[in-house]
Amino acid sequence: MTAESVIWTIAAIMPKPKFRRRKNERPQQIIRAALAAFAEKGFDATRVTDVARRAGVSKGLLYLYFRTKEELFKAVIKSVVLPRLEALSVNVARTDLTATEFLRGPYLEFAREVPRSPARVLVRLMIAEGPKHPDLTAWYWENVVARGLAILRRIIERGVAAGEFRRSTIEDYPQMLVAPVLFSVVWTSVFSPHHILDTDHYIESHLELLLEAISIKPQPEKAGKS
Amino acid sequence: MTAESVIWTIAAIMPKPKFRRRKNERPQQIIRAALAAFAEKGFDATRVTDVARRAGVSKGLLYLYFRTKEELFKAVIKSVVLPRLEALSVNVARTDLTATEFLRGPYLEFAREVPRSPARVLVRLMIAEGPKHPDLTAWYWENVVARGLAILRRIIERGVAAGEFRRSTIEDYPQMLVAPVLFSVVWTSVFSPHHILDTDHYIESHLELLLEAISIKPQPEKAGKS
DNA sequence: GCTATTGATGACCGGCCGGTCATTTGTGTA
DNA sequence: TACACAAATGACCGGCCGGTCATCAATAGC
Numbered sequence: 029m030t031a032e033s034v035i036w037t038i039a040a041i042m043p044k045p046k047f048r049r050r051k052n053e054r055p056q057q058i059i060r061a062a063l064a065a066f067a068e069k070g071f072d073a074t075r076v077t078d079v080a081r082r083a084g085v086s087k088g089l090l091y092l093y094f095r096t097k098e099e100l101f102k103a104v105i106k107s108v109v110l111p112r113l114e115a116l117s118v119n120v121a122r123t124d125l126t127a128t129e130f131l132r133g134p135y136l137e138f139a140r141e142v143p144r145s146p147a148r149v150l151v152r153l154m155i156a157e158g159p160k161h162p163d164l165t166a167w168y169w170e171n172v173v174a175r176g177l178a179i180l181r182r183i184i185e186r187g188v189a190a191g192e193f194r195r196s197t198i199e200d201y202p203q204m205l206v207a208p209v210l211f212s213v214v215w216t217s218v219f220s221p222h223h224i225l226d227t228d229h230y231i232e233s234h235l236e237l238l239l240e241a242i243s244i245k246p247q248p249e250k251a252g253k254s
Numbered sequence: 255m256t257a258e259s260v261i262w263t264i265a266a267i268m269p270k271p272k273f274r275r276r277k278n279e280r281p282q283q284i285i286r287a288a289l290a291a292f293a294e295k296g297f298d299a300t301r302v303t304d305v306a307r308r309a310g311v312s313k314g315l316l317y318l319y320f321r322t323k324e325e326l327f328k329a330v331i332k333s334v335v336l337p338r339l340e341a342l343s344v345n346v347a348r349t350d351l352t353a354t355e356f357l358r359g360p361y362l363e364f365a366r367e368v369p370r371s372p373a374r375v376l377v378r379l380m381i382a383e384g385p386k387h388p389d390l391t392a393w394y395w396e397n398v399v400a401r402g403l404a405i406l407r408r409i410i411e412r413g414v415a416a417g418e419f420r421r422s423t424i425e426d427y428p429q430m431l432v433a434p435v436l437f438s439v440v441w442t443s444v445f446s447p448h449h450i451l452d453t454d455h456y457i458e459s460h461l462e463l464l465l466e467a468i469s470i471k472p473q474p475e476k477a478g479k480s
Numbered sequence: 481g482c483t484a485t486t487g488a489t490g491a492c493c494g495g496c497c498g499g500t501c502a503t504t505t506g507t508g509t510a
Numbered sequence: 511t512a513c514a515c516a517a518a519t520g521a522c523c524g525g526c527c528g529g530t531c532a533t534c535a536a537t538a539g540c
Binding site: 301302303313314317322323 | 526527528529530531
């Protein structure tokens with residue numbers, strides 16, 4: 029798994045590139061435990077001891093792999109984001125799909141997945157703790173937000189060029205495609221299980237309406253200016 | 255001001271309804287200071303002493319008006335929400351507007367205002383701290399979210415009944431109208447001032463696209479089934 | 481001016497928690 | 511069995527912070 033090596037790179041604390049021996053799933057163990065703990069109680073309220081106990085190790089060991097609690101936090105964020113980022117990149121390469129197909133297919137699937145996955149927790153953590161970790165926020169922006177928006181914008185432009193979409197403000201604000209996802213994440217994080225939202229259906233509906241607004245229907249032959 | 259008395263009701267700590275004397279702007283003073291402090295550092299990281307200092311009072315006095323730090327937090331949330339809630343209610347009564355006019359007018363104005371106002375901070379706090387305060391979250395849902403969505407749904411239905419809008423999934427998910435607002439709030443809270451988003455323009459554009467998708471254009475006379 | 485009452489203070493306390501480190505346990509080598 | 515060294519432990523420490531309370535200050539009534 030590349031993801032594994034990636035995590036290692038992140039968590040790398042070992043003196044040099046000479047970490048042999050088998051007890052090397054420790055960092056991931058700890059990261060998983062930390063993700064769960066942070067998800068439940070947030071960063072500040074989570075006790076390092078709790079994370080250690082969840083991971084089935086001692087506090088001392090944890091500090092052998094992560095210099096500080098904050099360092100651990102960053103590792104958690106990155107461990108969730110990086111694999112997902114990779115998955116996204118793969119799909120984008122598929123230029124065999126029209127823009128509409130891409131948005132209704134891979135993108136919709138991705139968007140629906142987010143509110144279910146650990147990414148949900150991640151997003152809430154970024155909103156809650158982001159301002160306290162400027163460097164992490166900067167990293168997140170560059171690697172997740174900017175990249176994601178660029179991809180979406182490219183897709184839209186492809187659609188416009190191909191005559192699928194009319195020109196519209198969505199070219200300026202691909203954020204529109206993300207808004208329902210963020211909304212779903214927040215709703216789920218804050219209100220479930222008390223007030224459930226069918227995020228699958230909601231996200232699809234929202235996307236569909238936007239597509240309807242910008243799609244050019246194959247009209248009964250009436251030469252325009254294109 | 256009703257808002258003032260409202261705040262008093264909330265912060266009410268005074269033994270009985272016999273709080274005379276003039277030093278009664280204290281609670282609001284403290285609440286304002288607390289809002290600022292929470293906005294900057296979040297709930298946990300904010301020191302009670304800081305709030306007191308900002309308010310220009312001693313820590314002891316603060317505890318004379320608010321039993322605990324958490325109690326103060328709740329008072330802050332409510333002090334921001336309640337006035338805004340009232341303002342919203344007023345506008346909804348204006349049935350002289352068509353649905354489209356209402357959405358393009360008062361609602362758009364309201365939506366644009368949120369990312370600028372203290373409500374922005376409030377929303378971030380609710381996302382970040384909500385899970386730790388279930389009773390507060392429940393209150394927020396009932397008084398803000400449920401009410402707000404009900405209003406929007408009613409507007410949409412009015413539009414459908416009046417033949418302005420076709421039937422669509424937006425009737426099931428008035429959340430669509432809120433999503434861009436939430437998105438703007440989160441973006442601003444997390445990324446500004448490093449990466450600015452023209453929230454005014456974005457929110458309007460998003461809303462406009464949705465309206466386009468559901469609006470029935472006055473077609474050149476062609477009797478349908480309505 | 482005197483006193484009762486309430487507004488206001490800030491030193492202090494108790495507990496907690498991030499982080500350390502001296503020590504122990506386990507593993508591989510010979 | 512013995513040795514070396516890495517993995518792992520958890521008691522401990524120092525500082526911090528929410529909350530208390532003995533005390534003081536200002537005002538009102540007389």
